[in-house]
């Protein structure tokens with residue numbers, strides 16, 4: 001089977017600042033991939049480019065061989081913000097909104113995710129804590145049936161019990177062939193979830209390795225591998 005995601009020689013500048021340079025990446029179907037890198041490495045920028053929120057003028061990115069950014073948007077589930085409503089809607093209204101917006105949005109899955117994450121459909125969005133808001137973003141993202149899910153620091157502000165619930169939700173709700181690209185600064189927390197890791201450094205993909213290879217061949221846990229990678233490069 002061809003790769004789900006292929007990126008060839010991607011460079012991207014914003015406000016005259018070069019953020020990504022000659023970045024190459026291939027991701028297969030059916031994997032959970034950790035996107036790692038220090039603050040400002042370019043993880044969010046890369047996700048926005050993959051999702052078609054930032055324009056890749058040279059068509060360096062293809063998903064299922066599709067390079068058109070408008071089409072790619074429909075193939076990727078990436079929720080950066082849930083907002084822009086008038087008034088203070090309840091969560092079930094958000095579900096209805098996304099259900100109308102995306103053909104692949106599954107309202108039943110959304111409601112199951114809410115229940116799994118201890119969110120009530122009747123809660124008002126403006127009254128959610130930061131952590132509960134993050135959970136809503138995750139429910140909205142995973143309720144779509146797509147091939148590629150992008151989760152940018154999904155555990156930011158989330159307590160450890162809830163983190164475990166989110167991790168089990170990702171495993172439970174990910175369609176078998178779909179791939180999840182997840183960034184997080186607490187590598188150890190998501191290590192058991194990952195099939196492979198991608199490290200962004202110096203504006204490109206500096207390493208891509210299977211989790212099994214890291215553990216079995218290199219004899220390291222993923223956190224140590226990541227930290228050693230930076231230490232060795234110093």
Ligand SMILES: Nc1ncnc2c1ncn2[C@@H]1O[C@H](COP(=O)(O)OP(=O)(O)OP(=O)(O)O)[C@@H](O)[C@H]1O
Pocket residue numbers: 014015017019037038039040041042043044045046
């Ligand atoms: N609008 C912008 N104009 C110029 N540079 C920008 C802009 N937005 C972001 N950057 C720069 O792009 C680089 C990558 O930022 P990005 O948010 O993608 O990194 P990140 O790896 O997600 O960081 P973090 O882990 O801190 O969230 C940073 O150096 C940042 O300063």
